[in-house]
Amino acid sequence: MTNILPLGVILDRSHLNGSSNEFVRHVNCEDCGSSDGNSLYTDGHTYCFVCHTWKPGNGSTTFTVSNNRMSYTGFASRLPKRNLSEETCEKYKIYQDGNILRMYYHDSSGAPIGAKVKTKNKVFSYEGESNGNFFGQHLY
Ligand SMILES: [Zn+2]
Numbered sequence: 286m287t288n289i290l291p292l293g294v295i296l297d298r299s300h301l302n303g304s305s306n307e308f309v310r311h312v313n314c315e316d317c318g319s320s321d322g323n324s325l326y327t328d329g330h331t332y333c334f335v336c337h338t339w340k341p342g343n344g345s346t347t348f349t350v351s352n353n354r355m356s357y358t359g360f361a362s363r364l365p366k367r368n369l370s371e372e373t374c375e376k377y378k379i380y381q382d383g384n385i386l387r388m389y390y391h392d393s394s395g396a397p398i399g400a401k402v403k404t405k406n407k408v409f410s411y412e413g414e415s416n417g418n419f420f421g422q423h424l425y
Contacts, residue, residue, distance in 0.1 A: 306330075314338065355397040355413045357389065358382045377421050391423035392416055 306328045314323035314333040322335035329342020359382030361374035369379065378389035378397065384405035389397045390413070399413025401420070 355389070355399060357387075357397060359385070359387060376424065387412070388420055390415060390418055390420060392418070393423075395423045 306326050309325045309327055311321040312323045312325045312331065313320050314331075314335060316338045317333060317336035319333065319335040323331050323333040323338075325331050326342070331340045331342075332338070357378065357380055359380035361371050361379065362381045363369065363371045364374060364379070364381075364386075374380070378391070380387050380389065386403040387400040388403075389400045392398050397413070399411060399415050402410045402412055404410075
């Protein structure tokens, strides 16, 4: 049995590895309004040197922009006023960060996506995004 490769199978693929990605020209920036602070590259991505906005090109490279994933700030600590132990706070991801209390909300994979924030003055706000889950839902 012999393997006979058809002609043309061996191609030079060096142009596919991204090494040909070069600066093309200065373009305007939609984000900061600069007329020429933005730079266009051969793969189509742009980078603005004024506002440092990077945008993927329209080329074949699919690019996953990191979503609004949050990370925990602060740490679980005992909340005597709420009769919550440190363990409970850890379980429900109620983290204290100085005078700020954050109650984290999670997506179905258990990753934090947002947090209800309570300041010392009992002002509530919300950071990140909500997918409609109720608090603590990641535990069920
Ligand atoms: Zn810009």
